[in-house]
Each structure stands twice: as C-alpha cells, then as structure tokens.
Amino acid sequence: ADVISTVEFNQTGEFLFLATGDKGGRVVIFQREPQGEYNVYSTFQSHEPEFDYLKSLEIEERINKIRWLPLHNPAHFLLATNDKTIKLWKVSERDKRAEGYNLRDEEGRLKDLSTVTTLQVPVLRPMDLLVEASPRRVFANAHAYHINSISVNSDCETYLSADDLRINLWNLNITDRSFNIVDLKPENMEDLSEVITVAEFHPHHCHLLAFSSSTGTTRLCDMRASALCDQHAKLFEEAADPSHRSFFSEIVSSVSDVKFSHSGRYLLTRDYLTVKVWDLNMENKPVETYQVHDYLRTKLCSLYESDCIFDKFECAWNGTDSVIMTGAYNNYFRMFDRASLRDVTLEASREVCKRRAVLQPRRVCVGKKQKETDVSVDSLDFRKKILHTAWHPKENIIAIAASNNLYIFQDRLTPNGHHNTPEIQSCRQHHNNLMNCYEHI
Amino acid sequence: MEYKVEAHRIMSISLGKIYNSRVQRGGIKLHKNLLVSLVLRSARQVYLSDYYSGACLNAQSEREGNEWDITDSEREKFPPSATECDRVESTEEPQPNEQPEKEREYRENDDEVKSDQVDCTSTLQEQNQNSSLDSVAKVSSETPPESITEPKESPSDSAVAERDSTPEANGESHQPPKPYVCSNRKRSAEESESGDSPQKRTKVASSNAKEDEEAEEMDTSNVSNLITIFGSSFSGLLSKESAKPEAEAEDSGQICCDQMLKNLNPWSTAIVAF
Numbered sequence: 001a002d003v004i005s006t007v008e009f010n011q012t013g014e015f016l017f018l019a020t021g022d023k024g025g026r027v028v029i030f031q032r033e034p035q036g037e038y039n040v041y042s043t044f045q046s047h048e049p050e051f052d053y054l055k056s057l058e059i060e061e062r063i064n065k066i067r068w069l070p071l072h073n074p075a076h077f078l079l080a081t082n083d084k085t086i087k088l089w090k091v092s093e094r095d096k097r098a099e100g101y102n103l104r105d106e107e108g109r110l111k112d113l114s115t116v117t118t119l120q121v122p123v124l125r126p127m128d129l130l131v132e133a134s135p136r137r138v139f140a141n142a143h144a145y146h147i148n149s150i151s152v153n154s155d156c157e158t159y160l161s162a163d164d165l166r167i168n169l170w171n172l173n174i175t176d177r178s179f180n181i182v183d184l185k186p187e188n189m190e191d192l193s194e195v196i197t198v199a200e201f202h203p204h205h206c207h208l209l210a211f212s213s214s215t216g217t218t219r220l221c222d223m224r225a226s227a228l229c230d231q232h233a234k235l236f237e238e239a240a241d242p243s244h245r246s247f248f249s250e251i252v253s254s255v256s257d258v259k260f261s262h263s264g265r266y267l268l269t270r271d272y273l274t275v276k277v278w279d280l281n282m283e284n285k286p287v288e289t290y291q292v293h294d295y296l297r298t299k300l301c302s303l304y305e306s307d308c309i310f311d312k313f314e315c316a317w318n319g320t321d322s323v324i325m326t327g328a329y330n331n332y333f334r335m336f337d338r339a340s341l342r343d344v345t346l347e348a349s350r351e352v353c354k355r356r357a358v359l360q361p362r363r364v365c366v367g368k369k370q371k372e373t374d375v376s377v378d379s380l381d382f383r384k385k386i387l388h389t390a391w392h393p394k395e396n397i398i399a400i401a402a403s404n405n406l407y408i409f410q411d412r413l414t415p416n417g418h419h420n421t422p423e424i425q426s427c428r429q430h431h432n433n434l435m436n437c438y439e440h441i
Numbered sequence: 442m443e444y445k446v447e448a449h450r451i452m453s454i455s456l457g458k459i460y461n462s463r464v465q466r467g468g469i470k471l472h473k474n475l476l477v478s479l480v481l482r483s484a485r486q487v488y489l490s491d492y493y494s495g496a497c498l499n500a501q502s503e504r505e506g507n508e509w510d511i512t513d514s515e516r517e518k519f520p521p522s523a524t525e526c527d528r529v530e531s532t533e534e535p536q537p538n539e540q541p542e543k544e545r546e547y548r549e550n551d552d553e554v555k556s557d558q559v560d561c562t563s564t565l566q567e568q569n570q571n572s573s574l575d576s577v578a579k580v581s582s583e584t585p586p587e588s589i590t591e592p593k594e595s596p597s598d599s600a601v602a603e604r605d606s607t608p609e610a611n612g613e614s615h616q617p618p619k620p621y622v623c624s625n626r627k628r629s630a631e632e633s634e635s636g637d638s639p640q641k642r643t644k645v646a647s648s649n650a651k652e653d654e655e656a657e658e659m660d661t662s663n664v665s666n667l668i669t670i671f672g673s674s675f676s677g678l679l680s681k682e683s684a685k686p687e688a689e690a691e692d693s694g695q696i697c698c699d700q701m702l703k704n705l706n707p708w709s710t711a712i713v714a715f
Contacts, residue, residue: 052468060467083467145471164471195472214472247451247487250479254472301447304480305454310473 002026004401007390010068015041015076025049025061027080027133029091030406038408042091044133047082059084065150067159069172077136079159083146086161088137088172097127142168142178149199155206162199167211169223181229182211182221197312198258208233210260210267216240216253218269220280236267236278238285248300248309256312261321262393268324270315273297275326277338290336290343293328295366295377308382316391316398327386330375331402332362348386348400348407359409448488455481 002024009015014032025048031041050059061082069077075092100122105111145163152159160181161168167182182199186192194215202208209229212218218236221229240249252272259268266287267278273294276286292313296303303309308329315326327333331349336342345362365374388401396411458477462469 055468057468058466062467146468148472192475195475197472214475247448247480247483250483251476254476301451304451307458310476 003403005063006066007388007399007401008066009390009392011070042131046080067150067152079150081147081150086139087135089133090136091133094130096124098122099125137175139175151201153201153206154204162196164195167199197255200258203260204264210258212255212258214254234283236283251309257314261317263321268315270313270326275315292334311385314388316389318391319394325389327389329382329385330380331384333386348402444487448484451484
C-alpha cells in the first residue's frame with residue numbers, strides 16, 4: 001500500500017505536499033485554493049527501487065523526508081530523499097505553448113518541406129496549466145547507512161543529510177562532493193552504542209545544528225568550532241527515572257523527532273511516550289514534558305513483540321510556538337497548549353471525519369470507562385498510527401497522515417489568527433489513490 | 442526467579458527479530474537492531490544473574506551474595522514496568538519452587554505436548570481464577586500484529602494465547618484449560634516440528650541452549666544448532682568465543698555454555714552485513 005511517509009508544508013504555507021512510501025517513491029503536492037481548500041497540484045515519481053550489487057541489498061524507494069527550499073522563484077524546489085539518494089526537484093508551471101513552427105506540424109512530426117511555402121514566426125498561446133517536475137540535482141553515494149533526515153540551512157545554500165552514523169553537509173549546487181561534519185562510527189562496530197536518529201539545522205543560525213540519538217540525548221553542534229562536530233557544543237539529556245527502568249527503557253528513550261521552534265529558542269523532542277520542550281540554554285532537563293500515551297508504559301512488552309515500540313512519531317510546533325502536536329495510536333493525535341497546559345486528543349479517521357465536521361475530543365481510559373465516549377486502552381488499534389503531522393507555518397491548519405490517507409484540518413473561528421485553545425473543526429479528507437488520476441505527469 | 446522466565450522469552454523474541462531483519466526489504470536497519478540488541482543484553486543479564494542466584498549453593502556464599510544483590514537490583518528495576526509479566530509469574534510462584542528438578546526434566550524434553558500435559562495439574566484452577574489475566578493478554582501471541590487486538594478475548598483465551606507462545610520455556614508453569622490446550626499445543630508442536638516460521642525455530646533452539654545451561658552441561662552441539670539455524674552469520678561467533686573478553690563482573694564464567702551465551706553477541710550478525 002502507498003503509506004504516506006512524510007508530510008511537509010512549505011514556508012509560505014501555500015503548498016502542502018506529502019510523499020508516499022512503501023512501493024511508492026511518489027511525491028504528491030497539494031496546493032491551497034483561494035477559497036482555502038487544498039487540492040492536488042502535482043504528482044511525480046521521485047525515487048525508484050534500486051539494487052546495491054556490492055552488498056546484495058535492495059534500496060527501497062520509500063521517501064523518508066521531504067524539505068522545501070525557501071527560494072522565491074516562480075518555480076518551487078524541494079529535496080526528497082530515500083535511504084541512499086537525495087534529489088532536488090524543480091516544480092514549475094507552464095501555461096503557454098509555442099505554436100506555429102515552420103518545420104514541424106502540430107503533432108511534432110517533420111513537415112514535408114515541399115509543402116512549406118511561407119515562413120511564420122511561432123507565437124506563444126495559452127494552454128491548460130501544466131505542472132512539471134524535473135530532477136535538477138541528484139546527490140548520491142554519500143551515505144553508507146540509511147538516510148533518516150535532511151535539513152535545509154537558513155543560508156539557503158547548504159543542507160545536511162544524516163544517516164545512522166554520519167551527517168554530511170552539501171552545497172545545493174554541487175552533487176559530487178559533501179563534507180562530513182558528524183561521524184559516530186566507532187573503530188570497531190561491535191562497540192557501537194548509539195545511532196543518529198534525526199538532525200536539523202537551526203532556523204536562524206546557519207552554524208548551529210541539532211541531532212538526536214537512540215540513547216535519548218540531543219546534541220547541539222556549532223560548525224564554527226571545528227570541521228568535524230563530533231564534540232558537541234551542548235548536550236541535552238535528562239536523567240532517566242529509575243522507577244521506570246525496564247528491559248525497554250532504552251527503546252522508549254530513543255528520540256524519534258527533533259524540531260527547533262520557529263523562534264529558535266526551543267527544541268522539541270519526541271520519544272516513544274513523551275514529548276519534551278527544551279530551552280537551548282538549559283541542558284540538564286527539559287522545561288516542559290508532556291505525556292503522550294503514558295498508559296502504554298505497562299504494555300511495553302507486547303508493543304515490543306509487535307514492533308510497535310519501534311514506531312517513530314514526529315512532532316510539530318504551531319506558527320507561534322504556543323502549541324505542540326504529535327501523533328499516537330488508534331488514529332489519535334494530541335495537541336498540547338504550552339501556556340494553559342491543556343491538552344486534547346483528537347481522531348483522524350474516515351468514520352469520524354466528514355466535510356465540515358467538528359472533531360470531538362477523545363479520552364483513553366485505563367480500567368473502567370467514566371464516560372460513554374471513553375476508549376479503553378485495550379481496544380486501541382495499534383496498526384492505526386499517526387506518525388507524520390505538520391502544522392501550517394502561519395495559520396491554524398494542520399495536516400495529519402494516517403497510513404494512506406491525508407487529513408487537513410482547519411481552525412473554524414479564526415482561520416488566520418492565533419488561537420489559544422486549539423479547537424480544530426472543519427476538515428477535509430483526501431485519499432491517496434491518486435495514481436489513477438495523475439499518471440500522465 | 443520469576444524474571445528469568447520473562448527474560449528468556451524476551452531473548453527469544455529479540456533473536457527472532459534479529460533473524461527476521463536479515464530478510465527484510467531494504468537491508469538491515471541499524472537503529473532497530475541496536476535497540477533489539479540492547480534489550481537482548483538486558484534480558485540476558487537478568488536471565489544469567491537470576492540463574493546464578495537460583496543455582497548457586499552456599500558453597501559460593503560471597504559470590505552468591507553479589508548475585509543476590511544483582512537480583513535485587515534487577516528486581517528494583519523491573520517491578521513497576523513489568524507488571525503484566527509479573528502477574529503471570531506471581532501466580533506461578535507456588536509451583537516453580539516446588540519443582541525445580543522437574544522443570545529441568547521437562548525443559549530438556551523437546552516434546553512440548555508431553556511436558557505441558559504433565560504439568561497441567563493443580564495450578565490449572567489457579568490460572569483460570571486469575572482475573573488479572575487481562576494484562577496477560579497483551580503479552581504476546583504467535584502472530585504479533587494481531588496480538589494487540591486480541592485483548593478483546595476472554596481472560597482464559599488470552600491465557601491460552603500467552604501459554605501458547607512460550608510453551609518450551611514455561612512448560613512447567615502455564616496451565617491453560619485442558620481442552621483448549623490440546624488444540625493449541627498441537628498447533629505449536631506442529632509448527633516447531635515443521636519449522637516453518639523462523640521465529641518458532643528460534644525459540645526452540647534458544648530454549649535448547651538454555652536447557653543445556655541449566656543442566657550444567659557443556660554441550661556445543663546445541664550451540665551448533667543455533668548456529669545452523671541462523672546460518673553462516675553466527676559462524677564467526679565460535680571463533681570469537683576465546684578471543685572476546687567479557688567485562689561483566691557478575692558472570693564469572695562458571696559454565697562454558699554461559700560463556701557461549703555471553704558471546705552470543707547479536708551485534709556480530711548485524712554488523713557483518715555492514
């Protein structure tokens with residue numbers, strides 16, 4: 001199935017796009033209509049399955065990450081990566097076509113020259129809008145391990161790509177060279193104790209980058225300090241709670257996502273059970289910790305067996321850094337208001353979401369139900385997981401990816417303004433079976 | 442003692458995951474394998490320290506004292522979070538202490554049906570009455586993706602599912618209802634005999650390794666079993682056995698198979714591919 005593997009708004013929020021994974025490798029771009037709704041704008045195949053003959057390994061075409069470039073051209077640029085190769089795509093519109101060629105007819109066939117009696121100048125005529133995607137750069141062969149992140153620098157010239165053990169710095173215009181800036185590979189692989197899980201550039205300071213690891217730590221690196229940033233400038237780590245120690249402590253502490261706040265002052269990290277806000281000025285503990293689904297803490301054993309414990313949930317800030325959002329199981333996603341400390345659980349599923357429907361909050365209960373609408377922990381469907389969520393950079397519009405469906409929710413009351421209590425209401429739903437409609441692109 | 446059973450089960454599951462990861466599309470995922478190996482290591486430590494605390498007699502009082510400490514510290518670590526597993530073990534507490542020799546005997550017996558039926562006695566009632574088996578329902582079944590949705594089953598059904606998945610290891614202490622036992626035991630026995638799923642095969646193999654250990658025999662033939670099952674990837678391990686020093690103080694290397702267990706570093710398999 002074409003399960004969505006990443007969702008990303010671009011910087012102005014005009015374009016939302018998502019990429020499908022799993023036998024997909026396709027990128028689907030949505031555009032916001034003047035009325036405010038999102039429709040499919042372009043679809044193209046970004047990556048194809050490949051085979052590494054040296055290692056006898058298949059390279060999946062699944063798109064791991066997509067990042068928009070903050071360029072201000074008429075065309076749009078995005079970086080898309082699978083496990084091994086990063087590609088820069090240019091998405092441009094064409095609404096005019098040259099007609100009246102002398103040597104070719106309308107279908108492009110060569111004319112019989114004897115029939116050409118006069119010369120004409122080709123003219124541009126309007127045509128139906130055509131959105132073209134073309135690969136402009138291919139950044140390949142730089143990663144021995146699976147790429148998990150890409151992040152465009154605020155200088156708009158460079159970007160980083162991170163795999164399990166290394167982070168490379170690229171120039172967007174140079175494809176045959178990259179600089180290695182972080183290398184965690186030990187001399188002896190048997191001494192391996194941690195891997196890089198996510199890496200991201202600071203939104204304003206082009207010399208700062210953060211990367212998280214499987215041990216639950218997040219490091220801030222300053223590229224001015226040295227060429228190789230193995231020595232961190234800051235290490236964000238909270239002492240583990242000894243009362244929660246179990247076989248699976250290491251797994252649940254592994255950080256699955258890192259996001260800088262828009263202000264650049266805070267870091268948001270997601271591990272299996274919590275989401276934490278860190279102040280860049282304080283390393284020894286987060287300033288805020290939110291429990292996403294603490295009721296799973298007693299179920300880690302079965303979640304380990306089913307591999308659910310390895311799910312990598314992402315997290316997101318809203319435009320004003322006042323609300324954070326992350327996904328959970330049973331098609332639930334959670335939002336936490338940092339100021340009021342209120343949180344809400346909402347569901348993104350076809351049964352619940354009709355056009356203009358108002359989402360009702362959900363509650364998961366351990367033990368007896370207190371309300372009819374409560375959902376028991378035992379009845380949660382762990383196959384329905386919301387790993388990827390995105391928040392519009394300026395407005396209260398969110399995109400939620402639930403397996404192969406994309407849900408876009410909008411705040412009803414003040415679509416263009418800041419809202420203290422995130423009441424997400426009208427919704428629009430897309431199915432990701434778009435291949436039938438847009439094959440020709 | 443009760444943690445040993447759970448630790449053993451977790452080890453089996455972890456080994457199965459590592460094995461399965463080799464055939465996954467896209468190659469071995471380093472992150473996941475690292476985490477699985479950490480779980481495997483933790484489970485192994487608990488398992489071995491528990492073994493020592495259970496098997497060592499007063500002759501080695503000082504070391505035993507250390508192991509008790511370790512066991513206690515392990516217990517401190519695990520009680521709050523392993524509650525679901527605890528409940529299973531706690532209900533069996535009357536039994537295992539009574540039948541340590543029997544346990545070994547049955548474990549050495551590859552025929553799960555036989556061992557289960559022999560043990561299917563007085564504790565049957567106890568298990569059925571245990572209403573806290575709701576949590577047990579979460580703990581495993583043979584088909585992991587469905588296991589999470591299985592909690593809707595009745596407690597007795599879930600108890601059966603739980604028993605079913607670890608028949609070899611827990612043969613002596615899990616007593617599902619008899620009629621249900623027959624059908625499930627048959628299925629699991631068939632599976633282990635036919636060896637269809639590598640996961641099942643893994644569990645049988647690893648339990649063989651444990652049996653030898655518990656019987657205090659140095660039997661490399663079972664180790665070889667494990668190796669053949671995992672293919673050539675483990676072949677390097679035996680050669681590493683002598684070369685690789687282990688720094689775990691609490692495992693003073695009394696038993697040779699224990700040494701093998703310590704050196705059964707799943708990392709070697711994952712790393713070989715890189």
